[in-house]
Amino acid sequence: MEKTEAQFSSHPLPLDKDGFIPLYYQIQQALIEKIQAGELLVGDCLPSEYELARSYQVSRMTARQALHNLKSRGYALSQKGRGTYVTRPKLEKNIMHLRGFTEDMKRRGMMPSSRLLEQNILLATGALPEQLRVEEGSAILQLRRLRIADGTPMALEDSHIPLQHYPGLERTDFSSESLYKVLRDKYGVRAAWADEVLEASPATREESELLSIPKNAIMLSISRVIMTTAEIPIEVACSRYCGNRYRASIRVPTTTIE
Numbered sequence: 001m002e003k004t005e006a007q008f009s010s011h012p013l014p015l016d017k018d019g020f021i022p023l024y025y026q027i028q029q030a031l032i033e034k035i036q037a038g039e040l041l042v043g044d045c046l047p048s049e050y051e052l053a054r055s056y057q058v059s060r061m062t063a064r065q066a067l068h069n070l071k072s073r074g075y076a077l078s079q080k081g082r083g084t085y086v087t088r089p090k091l092e093k094n095i096m097h098l099r100g101f102t103e104d105m106k107r108r109g110m111m112p113s114s115r116l117l118e119q120n121i122l123l124a125t126g127a128l129p130e131q132l133r134v135e136e137g138s139a140i141l142q143l144r145r146l147r148i149a150d151g152t153p154m155a156l157e158d159s160h161i162p163l164q165h166y167p168g169l170e171r172t173d174f175s176s177e178s179l180y181k182v183l184r185d186k187y188g189v190r191a192a193w194a195d196e197v198l199e200a201s202p203a204t205r206e207e208s209e210l211l212s213i214p215k216n217a218i219m220l221s222i223s224r225v226i227m228t229t230a231e232i233p234i235e236v237a238c239s240r241y242c243g244n245r246y247r248a249s250i251r252v253p254t255t256t257i258e
Helices: 005-009 023-036 049-056 060-072 101-107 128-132 179-187 205-211
Strands: 076-079 083-086 091-094 112-123 139-149 152-162 191-202 218-228 233-242 246-249
Touching: 023 049, 023 060, 049 060, 060 076, 060 083, 128 152, 128 233, 152 205
Parallel strands: 091 246
Antiparallel strands: 076 083, 112 139, 139 152, 152 233, 191 218, 218 233
């Protein structure tokens, strides 16, 4: 059951109007604390600008800025006819760390799962022979999976793995198995590094249906070639993340700035 604005705004904590912290920031943080404490849940309606301004005795411009910052940080979303409501904050995807989806979600305290969309054996054509360093026409395992965390669709992943290095891999049920765990445990393979390319592009109709997002919503697309410590290609993959659920982050050494 959604909380009403009146229930939420009946007893707001007083603002420090004589301090140096902007009023909009204090309101923003008060709302975030309620979300993190579970007082406001995903899907709950937030107070309007008018309600916030009246409850905290600030201008509507101040209230508007607090809600804007909340939305820019991924804690809220506005929808015509519904108002502003609580959403799940965006997950940070640190592209400086090579980590599989399953491990990544477990580290965040979330329950990962997958829906296997395709598992086929293809012949290496186009750019794949060069990317995977195999002969033209070599057998390639294609995996296409819908990646899910805590029941929410998060990403679509399309992987191509050279079977000449991993005989029998095609018999694995990847609807319940982690690719990297199988490669590590059964074949003794460990990923060392990857070349990645990041792009932003609109979702296709199929992607919008599978991920339950609006048509043409922005997607974070990461294409990569993953290598072993012996510099042998493990996988060519493309992961398509929901732009409203993920954002990429990177730490840049100061030595690159002169």
